Amino acid sequence: MAITAARYRRPRCADTADTLRPNGPGDLRELRTVFHRVLKAGLANLPEEGFDEESLDVDRPGSPEEDIVPLEFDDPRAVDFRNYLRTWFRKAPWSSIHKHEMHAWLYWSIFNTRFPGIDKVSHVERTALHEVVGLIEHRSGSKSLTAPTPTNAIIRWRLQNEWRAQVRTYKDLEYVIRVPPKWDPASRVRPVVFMHGLGLGLTQYYHFIRHMFRVLPDHPILIPLHRTGYYAQPLEWLVFSCLATQDSPAMITRSCFVDPVTFCSWEGDLCYNFIYRPCENGFHLIVKYFVGTELGVANFLQRHFDWTSNSLWFEEIPKARDPQKTLFILGGKDAIVDAHRVKRYLTSHGIRKGLRFDPNGHHGEALLSSSPFHHEIVRWMQEN
Missing domain, CATH: 3.40.50 (Rossmann fold)
Structure with missing residues (x-):
């Protein structure tokens, strides 16, 4: 201290993010569809060995057919989802991952660039972030992301x-x-x-x-x-x-x-x-x-x-x-x-x-x- x-005065430092030229963001509609499929994965009540092909006459059974509804915090599907999502945050405790951290990770994964802050993104980007965060809260059975x-x-x-x-x-x-x-x-x-x-x-x-x-x-x-x-x-x-x-x-x-x-x-x-x-x-x-x-x-x-x-x-x-x-x-x-x-x-x-x-x-x-x-x-x- x-x-x-x-x-x-603030020291002038080289910002490596300004010199790197990463790939641009993908198509937002396609990414939205992908995120929905990701969040639906694991929701269906299917046996671990898979479904019975002879008795189930469906071309694409399983999680993609499920709705993303709010889960209880102790729902095994929510517990499993929270535990593995923490991997993207260096396995930090779930209680330490709030909306700001989730926004930063999502912004990087969707738009392939550093998150400038929720007040500095466009209306389209902000809407996309809020939508995905809301779905993640449903899927994780937790509202802790909104907790200040x-x-x-x-x-x-x-x-x-x-x-x-x-x-x-x-x-x-x-x-x-x-x-x-x-x-x-x-x-x-x-x-x-x-x-x-x-x-x-x-x-x-x-x-x-x-x-x-x-x-x-x-x-x-x-x-x-x-x-x-x-x-x-x-x-x-x-x-x-x-x-x-x-x-x-x-x-x-x-x-x-x-x-x-x-x-x-x-x-x-x-x-x-x-x-x-x-x-x-x-x-x-x-x-x-x-x-x-x-x-x-x-x-x-x-x-x-x-x-x-x-x-x-x-x-x-x-x-x-x-x-x-x-x-x-x-x-x-x-x-x-x-x-x-x-x-x-x-x-x-x-x-x-x-x-x-x-x-x-x-x-x-x-x-x-x-x-x-x-x-x-x-x-x-x-x-x-």
Whole structure:
């Protein structure tokens, strides 16, 4: 996690999707017929050995003759369908596959291109997606595809209505921003950018965000949100943070790193702990199944992760040895990164006064109000 006082611009990156020229989409009417046949497969009550050719005088018996009607959730046909459909989503739990992920997969399979978002597709494409998703809900015996994330939805509402923040989108990057009405860009009051880590979304960081809004009423606050969809790069915030620090250090006036995952990534601890380590306790299970195997996260980390772009080096941090400009917070019992080795890396480069190390601290614990470092972070942010 990184809290940075800065004026950010989005780094210009090559988009491989713009250079590739895949085959165009097929005929929509034909694809619609195919999807109907696919969804009908397995609906008919036929013996596994097949039908009796002598007694059944039908040229094409079986599922294509069935109607796609809503099934009960525990219907064996629905259970079988859900279980095998998960294969397209890296066998993620069915409860984690919602409408956005389903839209992205269907858009790719129908139109052979990346899903730009339901509000950005044509009326014809949107109609096709809604129709197929409705049929999938019937076939799977589940309405979970339409279920939003209630807690995050409530938090977004509270940020907008109680704190006058706005939720906006720039290209594929969603973010929360609060700009005080009387703020002047020419003033010495600099914007604060809060880069949160992977986890359970706004729910996990809401108390700290609310605290920032309260104690920094005159500062604009920007919170990039990583998307958790199949098509997006959910760690774009991390690449964004590192590239902005590397390419435009003059734009950053102060930086606070809380349990940062950007240091010592070449040593393999982060990769092993986050993806491959056998689960030994409840926290490990949460990290693995609710974060590490989330569709977009798994797709990015295991297929498209660029460790050089996601690594931050000491010499790339502006005024790293100045405790007034840079603060590092580490916990000795961090289950994600090897905090002891990160500490050694930082101290070997002369960082002393700006380093806080809690031997009993866990990952992200410093942002909790119960942590002794929580109030220190807030006080440090309030300093000019």
